[in-house]
Amino acid sequence: MKALLILVLLFFLTACSGSLPYAEVTDSQPKIIPDYREVTIPYNIAPLNFKLPNRLKSILVLKSPQSEVRINSKNGQFEIPQKKWRKLVEEAIEGKIEYTIYTYQDKRWLKNLPFSIYIAKEPIDTHIVYRKIAPGYRMWGEMGIYQRNLENFNEEAFLTNKHTNNNCMNCHSFCMQNPDKMLFHQRSTHGGTYIIVDGEIEKLDTKTNKLISALVYPAWHPSGRFAAFSVNETKQDFHYTDPNRVEVYDMASDIVIYDIKNHEIRSDSLLLSKENMETFPTFSPDGTRLFFCSAPTYPMPDSYRSIKYNLLSIDFDPDRCVFGHSIDTLYNAANEGRSAKFPRISPDGRYLMYTISDYGNFSIWHKDADLQLLDLKTGKVNTLSGVNSSDVESYHSWSSNSRWFVFSSRRDDGLYTRPYICYIDQNGKCGKPFLLPQKNTDYYDNILVSFNIPELIKGKIDINMYKLTQTSKLKKSDKIQMNTVH
Amino acid sequence: MKWQVRIFWIIVSLGLLGFFCLFNPFIFNQQEEIQLFIPKWSLIEKELFTTGGFYTISGQFFVQFYYHLYLAIFINVIIYSLIGFTFFRLLQRIKPYKHNLFLALIPLIALLKIQLNPSFVFDGALAYLFIILFLSLSTTIIKSKKSYFILSGITIIIYYLLGQLVILYAVMFVFLCWLTKKKNWYYSFMILGLGILLSYGGLQKSLYIPLTDGIYSLRYQETQLVPESFLYYALIRLTVLSFIIFLVANIFNSLCTKKRLPSWASTLISGIIVAICCYLFKPDEFDKQNKLLGELAYKERKEDWDGLIKLCQNREKPGNTTLNYLNMALAQKGQLGEKMFNYNQSGLQGLLSSWNGTYYMSALLSDIHFMIGDISISESYAMEALTLAKRGGSPRILQRLVHINLQKGEIEICKKYLNILKQMPYYHSWAIQLEKDIPNKISENKTNNDQLLSMLDVETLWKAHLKKQPFNTIAFEYLACSFLLTKDIDKFSVLLREVNKLYPEEKLPAHFQEALLIKDLEEKHTYLSEIPIENSFKERFNSFRNDFKREASHINGYARIRQKYGDTYWFYYYCKQI
Structure with missing residues (x-):
């Protein structure tokens, strides 16, 4: 009887602990x-x-x-x-x-x-911000800027165009991954550049007669006092047979600096040339240098395949808001034969990551686009073969501790952009990138939107969407003037 | 009265059946086409438990069955009959009179008119049904002050199910309580206050767009990218109409009770009011146009080319969109060059319309370009259509994108779209079958002659198709017909010369032969040595020339020429202003 009891007990214990099957x-x-x-x-x-x-x-x-x-x-x-x-x-x-x-x-x-x-021993910033948008060509539908907590699966809308009369919103950018200091644009209805600092919202009308467009691609100065922008005359076209589908190119572009404190736009003749197209500005972490891309101007669209962007840098004095007189070349497109864009420097100042493709600047539509890493200390270039795929790798951004970066990739199906996260150690060695995890394993299969402009930030953006939409709708824009060209 | 009521509502249901069969079936198809609803719990769970998610999910759940038009009609007959009957019961609860039967039809008639608008979605009908069902329930349970507290609980439930539409319910409830002089009716303001508070809280959390967006004009609503705005527009107006009906019912009740108006008279007057409403809310030209376009799109989707052509027959002045469908159907039947001018063509826009930024035009242009072989352009329009579909996407467009990407050899994206379609009941088999066929269907016809499309005109694009094997007859006919429509006989004849030996058919289509005769005439009969024309055309052309000379100066000459030669290219070339 005792033996039987023990056997029965053993049976149930085994059943409850669920031993692994023989395999x-x-x-x-x-x-x-x-x-x-x-x-x-x-x-x-x-x-x-x-x-x-x-x-x-x-x-x-x-x-x-x-x-x-x-x-x-x-x-x-x-x-x-x-x-x-x-x-x-x-x-x-x-x-x-x-x-x-x-x-x-x-x-x-x-x-x-x-x-x-x-x-890895280093954590990643707790949040990532991206825009979710269908990869449409001319029209846009529902879209929104979202923030996702990387430590769990919570995703919240920062702003959706359902609440702003179906306009377009883009180019969200954060000062040194700080969620309390950010900016973004809205286009069409409630158009303007919105700068949000510690919950206070400024709405700016940045279109001036002296510039070819309103402000476009942003880059904060680490001090938060300035933001560099490109201004672009952009066109979109479609390919007849090329698998790249869409071609987006600039007819002209320049770079300006917006002084947040004095509410004025400034620039330099070296960044406003008609012979060249300057774009994609980014500051060094110490704020003393501006990096940007530049390509000679060609007749467009006939010469769209000839446009190749160099990667350049110029000194910047933040105290006087003036630029240096000479431009350094970090990537010479003519020599290298390809085109560089989206330069972003790690917060520790060690590495410069950029995107490279055969030509042009809007690389999300170029299947040959890849990430590359320039070691600013040694000058060596890492082609990141373990990170890139046979399809698009394009927009990227760093974590605040410089040990992680997130980038846009279309490796999964060739059309829908997904955010991938990758580790990079102090020596520039990268781990294998991984797709942003989701609770539901079928999530990416069922959505028909791309994750655009992934940006890592140190915390949650603490602004009420209702306040933001009311400001968008009701607040009058402050008109910004362009004052100084050196 | 019970049997009378039953018969009345059976007749109403039959009337609804007739109305939906006559006016609606293709609008149902359009609604189904612009929503991407996957009936999977993991996908709908989040929205279902969001405030107001219940009625939107319910709406989409029913609309997925609109794939079958008879099912769509059946669902709508049931729901709309329920709306009418529930409204009637509500009026009866105020005071039972026969005139309530007719008065209950008024919001139904208004709703039938509203739902003809392509911006309307079925959720609106469901929401209105829920509102009046809850109203009916609420007016039943009001007996004392305490019941208002119970109603507060119900208000919270309504808010959860319908979102800020709870305000419309609450406003109607207050009005009804006042109108029917309920004891302590002013407690009903508590319900309204609660509804407003809950809605405001939701707005602060940006759970939905404000109900006040529904106040704006119809034109504003039709440009919105999400359907909620139009639903608010419709439901606010239905609420106001409901007030009016309650007021009218109350007046009639009062007059009948005080014997100032016999019951039969109030019933008669209600019937007259309904007749006036039927006249006021009858489908107008815009609705008829939408119906036609919906039917054309439906037949095109089903590849019912004969039905599509038949629909366009005897149309005195078909619009450009109608002509696009017609010409597409003719091309599919291999009859574009043969019969195009049997119909009243109006220039190049009738062959290929300009894009107007709408879902339906994007879908149409995508299909036309796909048929011709312009895969990139077809894809661009398909992607626009997918973006513009108001309910998250379009299964029909996904099907088109699967075909496009199969042609391009983009297998992974095909699999993605097929995977989505597999989860939708009416597209499941199609997706499974195509998935099996994928290895057999990859197009080998890749070309490296890339250019940007802005650098290519349509003529160059379509000519490029003619160099491929097998011969692209559709592209040839479209190109040739584009020259005919612009009366560019020179380009047309050059094209004919170039492809003469490539054209696989034994004889040229009728209109091409007709056009060549014009060219021959202009070239003083030196042109036709290479390309044979049938004698019957030559004879008829001579006859036309004689008649034209004779009739051209007469008052009714045009009509006579049209009657005799209206099915020829000659009539279009010599008589039609474009």
Whole structure:
């Protein structure tokens, strides 16, 4: 009787603890979607939920140095509980979590070759901001700027055009990843540049007779006192057979500086030339240098394939708001044969990341666009072969600690832009990038929008959307004048 | 009265059935086309539990069945009958009289008119039904002061289900309480206050656009990218109309109760009011035009080319969009060059309209360009249509994009679209079948002759198609017909000379032969040595020339020429002003 009782007890205990099934061992890693195999992640990231390509009954075992978590799935989709995930990653900082997947097929269990996810010691900024927009050509539909907490799956709308009479909004930009100091544009209805500092909203009309357009691509000066902008005359066209589909090019562009304190636009003749098109400004982290791209002007659209942008820099004196007299070339397009754009410098000042493609500047539509990394200390260029794919890699931004960057990629289907996050250590070595995780593993399959302009920020933008929409609708724009050209 | 009421509402339902069959079926198709609704819990859960999400999800849930028009009609007959009957019950609760039967039809008639507008979505009808259902319930349970507190709880539920439409419910409730002189009616302001407070709170959290957006003009509403604005527009006006009906019902009730007006008279007057409303709210030219365009789009979607052509017959002055559909159908049947001028063509815009930034034009142009072989242009319009579809996308456009990307060899994006369509009940089989066929359907016809489309005119683009094998007859006919429509006989004849040996058919289409005779005449009969023309055309052309000379100066000459030769290119060339 006692033996029977013990047997029964043992039976139930075994059933409750759910021992792993007997499985044949395979010699291949399973394919998972998204591909999170061997990626490097921050310890404060939300769980990397994923699914198997086939809807199979399966088991996932996650092992950190100290503990193990098992997740069963009826259909090959794994949503990892957040608390358990947090515990695992915290135990595995500077180490790894081993993933073992068991799949049930053809009436037997298979144990796939394990893979690992590596946990970096440096955290990532807690939020990412992006615009979600359909990859339309001329028209736009619903769109919005959203902020997503990277530590969980919460996504909130910062502003959607449903609330602003269906206008267009873009070019959100933050001063040194500070959510309390930002700007963005609205176009069409309620048009203007909106500067938000510590909850106070300024609405600016930046179109002047002296400039070819209102202010476009922004870049904050690290002090927050200035913001550099390009002004662009932009056209869009379509390809007859090229798989790139769309071609966006500038007919003309210049760079100006907006003085936030004095409410005036300034520039320099070196940045306003008619013979060249200057665009994509960005400041160095110490604020003493402006980096930008420039290409000789050609007749357009006939010469669209001839436009190749150099990567240049010029001194900037923030006290007097004046530029130096000479321009340095960091990337010579004529020599190198390709075109550089979107220069962004890591906050520690060590690296300059930029996008490169065969020609032109609107690289999200160029399948050959890739990221490259220039070591400002040594002058070496890293082609980031482990980061780039055979499709578009384009817009990118840094985390505040310079150890992470997020970039736009169309590697998944060639049309819809997705945000990928990548680790970079102090020596410039990059981990394998990973797709922004979502709670629902089918999320990216079902949405028909692109994630545009991903920007990492140190916290949540604390502004009420209602206040923002009311300001957009009711507040009169302050007209800005252009005052000084040196 | 019960059997009379039953018969009355059966007749109303039959009337609704007739109305929807006559005016609506293709509008239902249009509604289904502009929504991308995947009935999967994980996708709808979030919105369902958002304030006001219930009625929008319900609306989209029903609209997915509009794929089958008879099902759409059935659903709408049920819902609209329920609306009418519930409104009647509400009026009966105030005071039971026969005139309520007719008065209850008035909001129904107004709603039938509103729903003819392409900006309207079914959610609006459901929302109105919920409002009057709750009104009916609320007026039933009011017995004492305490019941207002219970109603406050119901108000919160209504707010959750309908969002800030709770204000419309609350306003109607206050009005009804006052009108019917309920005891302690002023407590109803508590309901209104609660509704306003909840709505304001939601606005502060930007859960929805303000209800006051519905006050703006119809023109404003039709340009909005989301349907909510128009729904508010419609429901605010329905609310005002409901007030008027309650007021009229109350006046009639009072007069009948005091014997100042016999019951039969109030019923008669109500019937006359309904007749006037039927006249005022009858479908107008705009609605008829929408109906036609909806039917054309439906037949095009079903590839019912014969039906489409038949629809355009006997149209005295078809608009450009109608001609685009007609010419497309003729091209699909291989009859564009043969029969194009049998219809009243009006120039190049009738062959290929300018894009006007709307969903329907984007979809049409995408289909035309795809048919011709302009894959890039087709894709650009398809992407515009997808962006402009008011309810998150369009399954029909996704189908088009699958075909386009298969041609381009972009398999991953095909799989993405197919994966979405697989989750939609009426597109599931289509998507599964196409998925199986993917390896067989990748187009091999890639070309490296890239240029930007702004540097290419349509003529150059379409000529490029003629160099490919097999011979692109549709592109040839479109190009040739574009020259005919602009009366550019020189370009037309050069084209004919260039493709003469490539053209696979044994004889040229009728209108091409007619046009060549004009060229031959202009070249003083030196032109036709290479390209044979049938004798019947030559004879008829001679006859035309004689008749034209004779009739040209007469008052009714044009009409006589048209009657005899209106189906020829000669009539278009010599008589039509473009």
